[in-house]
Amino acid sequence: MATRSEAETARRGTAPRAATPRPARQRNRTLWFWIFVGPFAAGLALFTYVPLAWSVYLSFFDAHNTVSPTDFVGLDNYTAMLGDPSFRAALLTFAVFTAFIVPATYALSLGLALAVNRLRFAQAFFRSVFFLPTACSYVVAALVWKLSIFNGVRFGLANTVLGWFGADQIAWLSTTDPPWYWLVIVTVRLWLQAGFYMVLFLAGLQRVPPQLYEAAAVDGARPGWQTFRYITFPALRATSVAVVLLLVIGAFQAFDEFYTLLSDARGYPPYARPPLVYLYYTALGQGQNLGLGSAGAVILALIIAVVTVVQARWFGLGGRDEKAV
Secondary structure (H helix, E strand, C coil): CCCHHHHHHHHHCCCCCCCCCHHHHHHHHHHHHHHHHHHHHHHHHHHHHHHHHHHHCCEEECCHHHHHHCCCCHHHHHHHHCCCCHHHHHHHHHHHHHHHHHHHHHHHHHHHHHHCCCCCHHHHHHHHHHHHHHHHHHHHHHHHHHHHHHCCCCHHHHHHHHHHCCCCCCCCCEECCCCHHHHHHHHHHHHHHHHHHHHHHHHHHHCCCHHHHHHHHHCCCCCHHHHHHHHHHHHHHHHHHHHHHHHHHHHHHCHHHHHHHEEEECECCCCCCCHHHHHHHHHCCCCCHHHHHHHHHHHHHHHHHHHHHHHHHHCCCCCHHHCCC
């Protein structure tokens, strides 16, 4: 007895087409998946995971001027790195940089997002204008800050403005008392990354239901600070946690602006050395102690992981309440 589908096929005068077996289709999907993903996975493994694994391997050996050592030293490199006052000073530099850049970037990017979100016209234009510095190279931006804005001679923009008010010139990058170099380092990083985090906050603001503001207005909440404090800011909790985490990790990885701003023909000054600059000179300096530098890199990676996990736990990121939202 013919089935309904077969009868329908016979009525239309077309022959039934044989269905592709499910295992064959699954094999085709797997094949195309590896065709597209395979080259990228191979590049990621070759240029990221293999060097990371080799760095961990080097950290247990005495690797002076070689990447294939044979003298196993165990945890001696880690002990020497943790006992090095210069490495601890580099971690202190990171802490100071984080204390400056994280709250400044958070406040500026949130303020820009609130201002752009309230615009009724040209919103896309201002969003693009503030986001544009993100595409700029850190090295190029640091050179502009160093040679044009905060140049230590009278031709620099900052010293020119000070001269209008009769103030003395300042050697911004070489004055350590007070440490004016922090102003240069923080402002260039602030200019480079504020637009990116502004976009993240804009995305969070657009997810806030308008009904909340309508209900608040019915309850008598005044627009402005009250609305921001009790509705907008709590609704941005998940975005705020993500922004803070990314800012702290980015501060740990600071290298380009520090090295470009402070180094010269004489080398790098003894102050304001973040961890990556210190590890750069340890592993690629005169001694080229790759084992010691690798141990420092592993310690830094572990610190970043611990800080990230602690922050996520502290703010409840990924908890039940967060998933419900």
